[in-house]
Each structure stands twice: as structure tokens, then as C-alpha cells.
Amino acid sequence: MSSLRLDAPAPPVSPAPARPLRLALCLCPLLLVVVWGLTNRSLAQEGAVRLARADPWWLLVGGGCTCLGWVAAACVRQGAVPDRLPPGLLLASQFAAGAANHALPGGIGAHLVTLRFLRGRGVPPARATASIALYSLAKTAAKTLVLLVFLLVFQDTPLLDVIVPDGPPPLPVLAVAVTGVAAAGVLVTVVRPLRRPVTGLLRTALADARQLHTRPGRVLALWGGATAMPLLQGCVLASVAAALGLAVPWGQVVFAHLAAGTAAGAVPAPGGLAVDAALVFSLAACGAPVAAATATVIGYRVLTDWLPLLPGTLVLSALIRAKVL
Structure with a gap:
């Protein structure tokens, strides 16, 4: 009898403690939406009133x-990873990543969502990373x-005098850039716990980049998509400008979007709000x-x-609940 008791399988561990955590993760994006709506209520109302008076067809183009x-x-x-990813879930994860960017600055939210998605698909x-x-x-x-091409095309625009000042770059800017690069190199070289993961990451990145660039489909997805992204964002701004009757040529509006994003994109602000003043x-x-x-x-x-925020948050919660993330 004692041997039977010893050979009996152990009772399964109850997953109850994990359920509250998963529920909290699902509800956290919705809570962020509520907080964001309360703190930006006046801006949302003003934007909605102005859009209600705009040309709906141009707004439809911007939505597209x-x-x-x-x-x-x-x-x-997809172009940045050799493994094949399910297209539908990949697109849903990128839609949800837009909502995550409102919680964390500098695109970190989107990267974290994508990292969780890739790990869930079995990517090492x-x-x-x-x-x-x-x-x-x-x-x-x-x-x-793309910005360089626009600089060549719109050489006579007044915006060029603003984003390309006369004279050499300021000495403090160069000093900060050189100091940052030198400090990163010293840390990686001297600190052994940092050196091993960084060198391993570089080896993996170089090996994957070589492999990806031998596959035309991955090259087209990587570089074609990367080129289309800033142009599509600029077209959204140009569509809204046309809907509101702004008397600025379409190409210059796209150029203004590229210039503003380049000037203010390094500022760590959630949702890209630091770019608005530059725009x-x-x-x-x-x-x-x-x-x-x-x-x-x-x-x-x-x-x-603002319009994709609530549906994107619901998709993010659904992906967490379905254990896709």
C-alpha cells in the first residue's frame, strides 16, 4: 500500500494564482484608455468638432x-525575422502595439508587444531581440x-531654411554624440556581463541579416515596408490638411511631416506627442x-x-487573454 501511495502522481498545481495576474494585464490597457481620455478630454472634443466640419472623403483617404x-x-x-509568422496575428499584434505606445515612450510599447508575440511563436x-x-x-x-529625396526635390521651400541651418553643427551637439558612442563602447568592452550578451546579439543580428537578404521576399517586406511607413504617415497628415482646406501642396505637407519627425522623434514622449509642436x-x-x-x-x-486607441486596446487585451502575447 505504501508503494502505491509513493507511486501515485502528484496533484496538479492550481493555475488560480496566475488568473488574477492575466486579468490585471487584460484590464490595464483599458484603464490607460480611461486615464488618457480624462486627461485629454478637451483636445479630443476640439479635434472631433473640427473633423466634423471637414471634407469626409479626404478623411476617408487619411483613414485608409x-x-x-x-x-x-x-x-x-516579418521581413526582420527569418521565421514565418501568421499574417493575421502579426497584423493584429501591430494594431495592438499602437495602443501600447501610449503607455511607454519612444516606441518601447510596440517593441515589447512584438517581442512577446515573437516569443509566443517560438522565436528564440x-x-x-x-x-x-x-x-x-x-x-x-x-x-x-526618403527625407534626403524630399530635400533634393523641395530645395526652394521655406521649410528647408528651418531644418537645415547655416553653418557647421554646434560643438556641444557633436561632443554629446561622440561622448555617448565612446561611453557605450567602453561599457561593452570593460563590463564583462554586458560584453557577452551584446556580442551574442550582434552575431545573431548579423547572421539573420545575411540570411534575410538572400531571400527576395524578406528584402521586399523589410525595405519596402520601411520606406512606405513614413510616406503613409505623411499622407495621413496631407489628407487631413486637404480635408480642412489647408492651402499647402501635398508634397510639402509630407515633407513637413518627415522633417518634424526627424527633429523631434528622439524625444521620449508617449504616443509621439512631442512631435506635435514640431508638426x-x-x-x-x-x-x-x-x-x-x-x-x-x-x-x-x-x-x-485617438480613434484607433480603444479598438487597439481591446485587441491588445484579447491577445493577452488568448495567450498570444
């Missing part, structure tokens, strides 16, 4: 460009190339009245951030 932006982001994510941690680095590198490089300033430099430029930026935020 917003949706295409999520498709482009999903293409870049090193490869998942390397894909995020490749995504960021491709996005930055493609946006820089207004850039549109004003193109000849738009300040009031009309402000209304355009508010309408842009309504289409890209």
Missing part, C-alpha cells in the same frame, strides 16, 4: 492610409533616405496659418492615435 500603415509595419516585422530570445534591432535600423535608414511649426514654415496648422495636427492625431 492609417490602416495601410499597420500593414506596412507588419511587413517590416536572441533572434527576437535581433529582429527588433533590425526593424529599428531599417525604419531609420529608410526614413533618412505645427513645420506647417507654419510652409506658409500655413498657425490656427489651421494646429487644427490639421489635431485631426492627424484623431485619425492615427
